[in-house]
Each structure stands twice: as C-alpha cells, then as structure tokens.
Amino acid sequence: MRTDETVLIETNRRVNEKYFKLTFLSPRLARGVKPGQFMQVKITPVFDPFLRRPFSYFRADGKRVEMLYEVLGRGTAILSQRAPGSSLKVMGPLGKPFNAKAKGKKRVLVAGGVGVPPLVFLAETSKADYLLIGTKSKAEVLPKRELAKVQAKILYSTNDGSYGTKGFVTVLLEQLIAKEGQENLYIQTCGPTVMMKAVMEAARRHGIPGEASMEETMACGVGTCLGCMIKTDKGWTTCCTEGPVFSFDRLECAHAGH
Ligand SMILES: Cc1cc2nc3c(=O)[nH]c(=O)nc-3n(C[C@H](O)[C@H](O)[C@H](O)COP(=O)(O)OP(=O)(O)OC[C@H]3O[C@@H](n4cnc5c(N)ncnc54)[C@H](O)[C@@H]3O)c2cc1C
Ligand code: FES
Structure with a gap:
C-alpha cells in the first residue's frame, strides 16, 4: 500500500563512475514492492528543489530500501551530497510493475x-x-x-x-x-x-x-x-x-x- 513518510538516510555513497547508492530503513516503504515500481523523493526538506524526483526501487527486502541513481542535473547532484542521518521525504511504492513471468518464453x-x-x-x-x-x-x-x-x-x-x-x-x-x-x-x-x-x-x-x-x-x-x-x-x-x-x-x- 502506498505511503508517504520521512525517512533517515542510512548510507549514500558512490558505487562507481556512474552511480550512487542510497539506502534507508522503512518497513512501510519496503513492504510488498514489485520491480518496476518507483518512489517520489523530495530531495531536501526545504522548498528548493520544489518538485519531487522519481526513482525506481533497486532493492526492497521488507525493511530496507535501496536506490541506485545517476547524477544528471541539479536535484540528483544535491541528493548525492545528502549525508547519512539526514531526512528525506519519500512516497511509494508507485506505478505498475514488470511481469515476473512470461509463459513458455x-x-x-x-x-x-x-x-x-x-x-x-x-x-x-x-x-x-x-x-x-x-x-x-x-x-x-x-x-x-x-x-x-x-x-x-x-x-x-x-x-x-x-x-x-x-x-x-x-x-x-x-x-x-x-x-x-x-x-x-x-x-x-x-x-x-x-x-x-x-x-x-x-x-x-x-x-x-x-x-x-x-x-x-x-x-x-x-x-x-x-x-x-x-x-x-x-x-x-x-x-x-x-x-x-x-x-x-x-x-x-x-x-x-x-
Ligand atoms: C519511473 C522512473 C524511475 C526512475 N528511476 C531512476 C533510478 O532508479 N535511478 C536514477 O538515477 N534515475 C531514475 N529516474 C530518472 C530520474 O528521475 C531523473 O534522473 C531525475 O529526476 C533527474 O533530476 P535532476 O534534478 O537531477 O535533473 P534535472 O535538472 O531535472 O534534469 C537534468 C537532466 O536529466 C534529464 N532527465 C530528467 N528527468 C529524466 C528522466 N525521467 N529520465 C531520464 N533523464 C531525465 C533531463 O532531460 C536533463 O538532461 C527515473 C525516472 C522515472 C520516470
Ligand atoms: S506525474 Fe503527475 S500525473 Fe503523472
């Protein structure tokens, strides 16, 4: 079921030249998630950047959520600087997922x-x-x-x-x-x-x-x-x-x- 909550960043670090990985704990945001569904993330607690940004679930194990993201513009650049322990407003899971089966194929x-x-x-x-x-x-x-x-x-x-x-x-x-x-x-x-x-x-x-x-x-x-x-x-x-x-x-x- 969809939820919108404030979470605390657990880790947020560079994985390689392309991606950062961010994790946080939230049983509600991690429950029942299917691949292809996404979250709407408020990058900072202040008004700027105003709009939330969409990110896919990279992993959700029932209590921890992982996001893998690329720095493309201002929002993701700010996100990459957010420190563990700071808060993030996240709504999810959203959207329709991928099929997990393709009969006979x-x-x-x-x-x-x-x-x-x-x-x-x-x-x-x-x-x-x-x-x-x-x-x-x-x-x-x-x-x-x-x-x-x-x-x-x-x-x-x-x-x-x-x-x-x-x-x-x-x-x-x-x-x-x-x-x-x-x-x-x-x-x-x-x-x-x-x-x-x-x-x-x-x-x-x-x-x-x-x-x-x-x-x-x-x-x-x-x-x-x-x-x-x-x-x-x-x-x-x-x-x-x-x-x-x-x-x-x-x-x-x-x-x-x-
Ligand atoms: C359903 C969904 C799931 C997504 N999942 C992920 C994810 O798991 N990891 C991840 O890194 N990104 C993901 N994205 C893309 C992510 O939302 C954008 O990269 C992010 O919003 C850019 O914000 P910004 O402020 O850094 O860039 P902006 O300043 O808004 O834009 C900077 C540059 O990024 C491009 N851009 C903006 N939005 C998108 C977009 N939706 N797709 C591709 N390029 C875009 C712009 O054209 C521009 O060139 C997803 C997008 C959608 C719609
Ligand atoms: S993002 Fe607002 S209607 Fe789809």
Whole structure:
C-alpha cells in the first residue's frame, strides 16, 4: 500500500563512475514492492528543489530500501551530497510493475543507464534468462557485488569496447535473437528513451512481445498533475499510474516511424 513518510538516510555513497547508492530503513516503504515500481523523493526538506524526483526501487527486502541513481542535473547532484542521518521525504511504492513471468518464453531484460536498477531488482527476484546491460565504458559497469544475486546470464556491451561486446546493447540483443529464436523470447526493457526505441524496433521487426518502463518527467507520481502524459493504443494516459511499465503493443513509440 502506498505511503508517504520521512525517512533517515542510512548510507549514500558512490558505487562507481556512474552511480550512487542510497539506502534507508522503512518497513512501510519496503513492504510488498514489485520491480518496476518507483518512489517520489523530495530531495531536501526545504522548498528548493520544489518538485519531487522519481526513482525506481533497486532493492526492497521488507525493511530496507535501496536506490541506485545517476547524477544528471541539479536535484540528483544535491541528493548525492545528502549525508547519512539526514531526512528525506519519500512516497511509494508507485506505478505498475514488470511481469515476473512470461509463459513458455525466455525472458531477456535489456538495461541501460537509469534503467539498470529496476531490471537488476527484477532479475534478482524472478527467474529471468538473460540480463543485457549496455554502458558507455568499463568504468560504468556495476561492481560484481551489486549483481551477485542475479541468476540470469549477464551480458555486457560498451560503446567503446572496453568491456563485453563493442557497440550498443541492441547488438547483443540481435545476437541473442539469432541464437535463441525470436518465437522463444520475451523482452523487458528500461533505459534511455533512444535505447528503448531501438530495442522496441528490434522486437517489432522480429515479432517479439515484451514491455518497457517509460521515463517521462513526473512531478506528482499519482495521476493528478498530468505532467507525464504518454500516447498509448487507448489515447493519452498518465505514465505514473497506468505505467511506467507498458507492454510494447500499447506504446505508440514502439511502432514503426516513431
Ligand atoms: C519511473 C522512473 C524511475 C526512475 N528511476 C531512476 C533510478 O532508479 N535511478 C536514477 O538515477 N534515475 C531514475 N529516474 C530518472 C530520474 O528521475 C531523473 O534522473 C531525475 O529526476 C533527474 O533530476 P535532476 O534534478 O537531477 O535533473 P534535472 O535538472 O531535472 O534534469 C537534468 C537532466 O536529466 C534529464 N532527465 C530528467 N528527468 C529524466 C528522466 N525521467 N529520465 C531520464 N533523464 C531525465 C533531463 O532531460 C536533463 O538532461 C527515473 C525516472 C522515472 C520516470
Ligand atoms: S506525474 Fe503527475 S500525473 Fe503523472
């Protein structure tokens, strides 16, 4: 059940060149959470920055919540400076999660950037077959300890070829489709919009079903501000309450020409 509470930051430290990890204790915010759901976080107790920022659950074990985040702008830069012991206002869990099963199909999770946290959470808590992670370079690859509980086979791509396969994560995806056969796969993706569009385009070409977690700007997170509207098969809808996870066939941007 959704809750909005003030928590105390337990830890908040850099994990690698790309990510910070923040943890806090809250049985209410950690209970019953499913991968793909998110939180709305008030970065400071003061008015500025005014709007909350959305972050996926990276882990929730019943009492502790973990967030994995990238510093992209002012809000996340301030968040990275918040010290353990200081307070944070957090509302969650919000939104609709990923499917934990895909009957008779092998599940391929395709992650990049801020899409890595929810898909690692999904891979840790459900039986996925492959986790494909695309980064710019080796320095951005998550340390092994953060992936130790993932049972899926993890494959990496880096733009500069410094780790795993050289190229975008869709290179890995195409290799996997060729190996496993398109009729056997179900794709779940989260990451930069341009990456997800390429993944959905490959899925469409091969006739592979799946779902994507869409990253619209979210101010309220609960369907009232209408700031996160997204075009679907049933017209415009709020990404925060109807998503953020949508099946490919519901998304306009998954179809050719977009
Ligand atoms: C459902 C959902 C889950 C998310 N989960 C995570 C997560 O687990 N970890 C994480 O690091 N980030 C996550 N994000 C993205 C995160 O919300 C943004 O990075 C953050 O709001 C940026 O705030 P800022 O003040 O630092 O940047 P701003 O100053 O608001 O923006 C700085 C830059 O970041 C870009 N940006 C802003 N919002 C987003 C966005 N939603 N997606 C991609 N780029 C954005 C802007 O275009 C701009 O270039 C998630 C977003 C959504 C919608
Ligand atoms: S974020 Fe306000 S309606 Fe979705």
